[in-house]
Amino acid sequence: MTFDIGDGVDSAVNYILDNFAPLLDAIALAIGTVTNGIQGVLLATPFLLGLALFVLLSLWRVGIGFAVFTGLSLWLVDHMSLWSAMMETLSLVIASTLVAMLIGLPLGIAMARSNRVAAIVRPVLDLMQTMPAFVYLIPAAMFFGLGAVPGTIATVIFSMPPVVRLTNLGIRQVHVEFVEAGNAFGCTAAQLLFKVQLPNAIPSIMAGVNQTIMLSLSMVVIASMIGAGGIGNTVLTGIQRLDVGTGFEGGIAVVILAVILDRITQSLGKERAGIWRTLLRGAAQPQATPAAAA
Amino acid sequence: MACTTESGLTEIDPQVKISIRNVFKIFGERPEKALALLKAGKTKAEIHASTGCSIGVNNASFDIRAGEIFVIMGLSGSGKSTMLRLLNRLIEPTFGTIEMDGRDVTRMPRRELIALRRHEVSMVFQSFALLPNRTVLGNAAFGLEVAGVGEAEHLRRAHAALKAVGLEAYGDSRTDELSGGMKQRVGLARALASEPSVLLMDEAFSALDPLIRTEMQDELMRLQAEHSRTIVFVSHDLDEAMRIGDRICIMQNGQVVQVGTPDEIVLKPASDYVRSFFRNVDVSQIFRAGDVARKTQVTIIERQGVSAAAALERMQHFDRDIAIILGRDKTYHGVVSRTSLIEAAGNGAGDPYRSAFLTDIEPIRASESLSSVLGRVASSAWPVPVVDDDNHYLGSISKSALLETLDRTA
Structure with missing residues (x-):
């Protein structure tokens, strides 16, 4: 006996295409608006302003050494004529991360609150992470056409699991006495979530967001196959023409963007680092010392 | 003594603040069966083997009087911390009634229970449980903020509570900048800020070193002298129980073995278990x-x-x-x-x-x-x-x- 799952999936896809076209259009419009909006802003930003923003952000969140790296590496990207491609990629990453968080955070919270939800969601997350991307890239293109929208959706599918998992984990790992204290002082379920659990789960949630960003960057090249654009195109062109040099330039640009995003988002779950922390610590000293003395 | 009544009937006594009657806490899926076995005289181990249930509190009945410091004492695993958490239902009692000012806490709807926790019963924890994302003042204000007290008012009252424990200068400090004793003062301030009539303290001073512990006990006695509250204090330390307790309840294996004043406990210990507490406590051995x-x-x-x-x-x-x-x-x-x-x-x-x-x-x-x-x-x-x-x-x-x-x- 054989099961023909493939036929079933085919007819399901066709059924959705026939009956849910308005819904698909609405999703495409919503995601398209977000992606194109972000892309519009980023592409309109002149190189020097963009460079300055990245360098300042690096200086603020990470430190002076990393700010120098950011400046030099982005200058290199511009000289490889990949700046606008990088901004397209960045807008895709930002849009898909936003969507992933929008869906992933509530899902992670729901998993943390109910073992049943967790038991159902966990295998779905496994599926999303392990299913080869090409498998859902085709239906995404069928549902939403070519371009940035199916690219964003495919990226969301691939990159969402970490933020869900780590939100769930972060909330579950909040010290049991904090939760007890919250309950003992009369928190409602919502107050417990927002005043006790989420604030204490922030480092874990930010680690999830960081992973989501990294994964979405790794989807960029694949998404360019359905016309998502950006640096992925450069890499794809390089591969198609067997032009190793072009492909390598695109690869370098992806890596540079990855390193910058990684370091900056990693710092978000932590305290301010580097020069700013030193300055702020200095200002806070007079208040901190009496505690040590007593 | 009230703790020996089986009927569950209580004579109305205006002095009684919390009345605990035939309370059981059975952890596990089949509490009814476990209860039946318990009443048939089976041991905890036998019950665990046949039902998978474990007995946290076994038929506890006693009264806590208004304005007293009531110490629940026992070795670890005796059910004393569970007993304390049944009082504000951080752990749900399986059977029995707990009346506070004549209202049955065990059958209270959730909304009422939250109001009770916000205004009447607060708690101090062994490991302080201060929220690290808040300043000292923010922690002291936590209960009031949750209760929906306006910002100006909750900050004012939190500040007053910090002042009462001598930490008014540390409002803006982070909690990890404080020593253990100071952290627990913040824990105390947080609990006192809502001006509760009942204070539950779970091994509140056990994590502190001996000198600070004594200092905190004195602090508690001072606060109690200023403003009398009903304090239920869980401890495993006889010295501490003797020092601060108006009455002491001794628990063993989830059961209440004896309730009495420190003198009664020392002079007329109900069992060898109670006596063993004193045998172990030989101050001349402990002190250097x-x-x-x-x-x-x-x-x-x-x-x-x-x-x-x-x-x-x-x-x-x-x-x-x-x-x-x-x-x-x-x-x-x-x-x-x-x-x-x-x-x-x-x-x-x-x-x-x-x-x-x-x-x-x-x-x-x-x-x-x-x-x-x-x-x-x-x-x-x-x-x-x-x-x-x-x-x-x-x-x-x-x-x-x-x-x-x-x-x-x-």
């Missing part, structure tokens, strides 16, 4: 000489050009018969008495102190247990000096201080 030493004696720093007359003058002024002679670095040199000093001065000795040292006093090392030095202190005519391993003077042990220490629990 250094713990009992007091710096109440006159000390004189020995240096060039100081005559015996100055020392005599000082002893006269403080009305003491002896003085401890120390080096500049606080090392112990010897003990002189007025008579020995006058004699030595009369003999015209070159060194008025050295020749006046009393020969029958040997200093005690701080690390020696009290039991091993009992005889020496008792037979000495004078308080005996205590020194550390580097021969620095730490204080003296007098007979009366020794008796006072031994008397604390005996």
